[in-house]
Amino acid sequence: MSRFPWPVPFGWFAVAWSSHVSQAAVVPYRAFGRDLVLWRDERGDAHLQDAHCPHLGAHLGHGGTVSDTEIVCPFHGWQFDTNGRNTCIPYSERTNGKARLRTYPVLERNGLVMAWYHPSDEPPMWDIPIVDEFGVDNDEWAAPVSRYFSIDTAWQEMAENGVDAAHFRYVHGTAEVPVLERYEPNGFTSHMRSKQFFVTPRGNVEGRIDSDAWGPGFSVVRFGGIVDTVLLGCATPIEADRCEMRFTFTVRRFADDRATTAVGEAAINEISRQLLQDKPIWENKVFVERPALADTDGPFMQFRHWAAQFYADVPSQ
Numbered sequence: 195m196s197r198f199p200w201p202v203p204f205g206w207f208a209v210a211w212s213s214h215v216s217q218a219a220v221v222p223y224r225a226f227g228r229d230l231v232l233w234r235d236e237r238g239d240a241h242l243q244d245a246h247c248p249h250l251g252a253h254l255g256h257g258g259t260v261s262d263t264e265i266v267c268p269f270h271g272w273q274f275d276t277n278g279r280n281t282c283i284p285y286s287e288r289t290n291g292k293a294r295l296r297t298y299p300v301l302e303r304n305g306l307v308m309a310w311y312h313p314s315d316e317p318p319m320w321d322i323p324i325v326d327e328f329g330v331d332n333d334e335w336a337a338p339v340s341r342y343f344s345i346d347t348a349w350q351e352m353a354e355n356g357v358d359a360a361h362f363r364y365v366h367g368t369a370e371v372p373v374l375e376r377y378e379p380n381g382f383t384s385h386m387r388s389k390q391f392f393v394t395p396r397g398n399v400e401g402r403i404d405s406d407a408w409g410p411g412f413s414v415v416r417f418g419g420i421v422d423t424v425l426l427g428c429a430t431p432i433e434a435d436r437c438e439m440r441f442t443f444t445v446r447r448f449a450d451d452r453a454t455t456a457v458g459e460a461a462i463n464e465i466s467r468q469l470l471q472d473k474p475i476w477e478n479k480v481f482v483e484r485p486a487l488a489d490t491d492g493p494f495m496q497f498r499h500w501a502a503q504f505y506a507d508v509p510s511q
């Protein structure tokens with residue numbers, strides 16, 4: 195029996211870091227319970243499409259090539275454009291109007307290739323913001339550092355962590371339970387403001403964790419107190435019960451470059467360590483629909499109400 199009841203949610207999801215997909219590259223990818231092909235055309239735009247060629251089923255990610263702005267199947271050379279339409283059958287005068295590759299809307303922002311997934315192919319319902327701290331010409335903030343994790347759980351279980359103030363003390367060993375000042379779900383976005391005490395060699399230091407989410411796949415978390423850190427937290431459902439997590443960090447620069455690197459690394463390692471502390475809980479827990487909560491527990495039900503909107507009322511295709 196599954197440990198939780200949800201299908202893959204819809205939304206914008208990170209499918210790669212931009213720098214990992216080079217010009218004219220074609221790579222196999224799996225997400226949303228589907229076999230996919232991720233590629234970049236010769237003009238520089240990234241694309242995500244279903245992997246299997248509608249002709250006779252070859253996987254375009256294994257041996258497919260790019261010709262200008264089209265992808266070429268390795269099996270019989272059929273070509274498809276960026277909308278998934280068949281544009282050329284090299285051994286025929288005609289094309290096949292019925293041969294179509296399902297194509298996912300893609301945008302590149304904040305150093306990430308993001309794709310929109312909806313089980314019944316509804317168009318995007320919101321946008322992904324540009325996060326200033328990750329701007330290439332923003333020299334107040336250090337060059338981004340990234341970390342990748344694969345976790346055997348559903349997106350919602352990981353996201354629920356944000357409102358679970360008490361676990362910080364018991365799973366992550368923080369000095370105090372953080373104080374959740376505000377939790378505001380608002381349409382497809384949600385906003386959390388919290389005060390937190392960090393344990394340091396100099397004693398407990400008061401800090402902040404403020405996070406903003408745009409749907410299930412993209413959140414911006416700002417840590418303040420010890421060192422200003424911004425984290426882009428991107429969860430991508432690979433299957434209904436498995437996620438990839440892409441973390442991209444930046445820290446506010448100190449005057450001294452070496453200090454920036456050292457302090458930045460310490461902050462990043464700490465946040466990554468926390469994720470690895472959560473992992474065994476997430477990978478073994480079950481979803482409790484009617485939890486027995488303490489009066490001082492966080493706003494779980496508000497979070498769950500917000501999360502519920504991302505499951506479409508159609509069976510996953």
Ligand code: FES
Pocket residue numbers: 247248249250251252267268269270271272
């Ligand atoms: S299977 Fe793709 S061209 Fe034949």
Ligand SMILES: [Fe+2]
Pocket residue numbers: 355361365366468469472
């Ligand atoms: Fe956690």
